[in-house]
Amino acid sequence: MSTGADCAVAYRPSEDVVARVIEGEIIIVPLVAGIGDMDDELFTLNETGKAIWDRLDGQRTLADVAAELTDEYEGDAGAIETDVLGLVGELLARRMVVAV
């Protein structure tokens, strides 16, 4: 999956998805031609993905998100930034987030 995410850009969930936290898990339903189809593929994020998704509010850039996660998880800043870029790149490729 290509990674077209940019650290200096803020992203937010696309209008073409509905995301809900259900039973502790984020479920993402793509809206295709105005229909959310439970018989088609749904998407979930793991715990780390959820921490990133929760911060994609259209205000914080990916650099801000990575910095927050680095503070919170006390991890390696470079590795976390790579993870953030990787996930957002994948979400972009699936049209689940848009740049603001």
Added chain:
Amino acid sequence: MAGRPQVAARQQPRRASADGAAAAEPAADARGAAAVAGGPGADGCAVPGGVLSLSGDAVRELLTAVVSRGAAFRFTARGASMRPFILDGDVLTVSPVHGSGPRVGDVVAVTMCRGGTSADEDGDPETSIDALLAADCDAVSDEAPERRLVVHRVVARRGERCLIRGDNCPQPDGWFPRLSIAGVVTRVERDGRPRKLGVGRLGQRVAWLSSRGRLTTAVGVVRAPRRAVGATLRLVQRLPVYRSGARRLAGRVVIEPAHDDDLLELGRRFGLVLPDAAARRAAGSTLLVARHGQSLLGFVEYVHRAEEGAYHGDWLHALTVRTPWRGMGIATLLVAAVEELAREHGARELLLAVDPGNRAALALYRKLCFRPVEEGALAEDLRGLALRRGAPLTALRRDLPGPGEA
């Protein structure tokens, strides 16, 4: 961090059978599968797929979220409480409630508490669904309330309250505030094909029979002559004398963009999935209707797909003419109107996809000079879709003359 972030594509499991209401209910023993298949925190960057088992409450929440965005929600129904119109395993599409709906006879998705309902007929019509559910659940059990999504029919209505009942249920579910109804079922599919839902005038009769517990008997009696009449009508419509006479009437048919007021009628009569106007515009869609006086005779959708990919181009979708009005050339008028729209967008070809088993549609499109698309990304993609969903589609195309060309 606990592990590499991942997004996983997941699908709901197919369940062979279930008892109870026609509702989005999970297999109780399947919840564990979700944890096994997609537990958080796994290392590595591979995207895991797998089974995602959602509870009825989860499906209810997703449906509410999707419909509140003006979109439709498609899911598999479980249970037998809406037999014969909805069977276990049928795929339902629930659309937002338009205008002052729902009407008596509509099939609706409504949230209720397990163990029964119980909104009082004389209760406060302004009561919010959350307050109502909390009150109901408190009355039923001291345990945490279990809400469930139920798809049943509106069999009576008084002001802002609707009496809900399953067609195959011995008792009504109770009176519910109109605002507690999440959406209206606009389409039922069985084995990949649309089925009659029993709405509109038929729905009103069904509601009347349902409220008296005589629906099942009535359906058996009604079906036989209706089938005979439909078959006879289709035979008559093939006769040249009928077609030549009927085409004179078609001269008074108007083809025009659908009005907002048409949406409820189209959804109810044709089972059409109707995103709101803004969503249709964003998707490059224009809905055209064929009208004679106040009657809607048919419709078609034109979609301009600007995004690159297999489906890029100008598409004709969902060409439909009501049975009594077939054989009059109305479908040809609708196709011509779509061609005009496509030309206005600068299109040089028009595309469509048709069920290869639909012989009447194939004959019409052949007559209108559409030819099969047998190679390329579109044909490949449709072949893949047929394998995945078991619903074959054939793509057809037709060249459109440019400005000044014949």
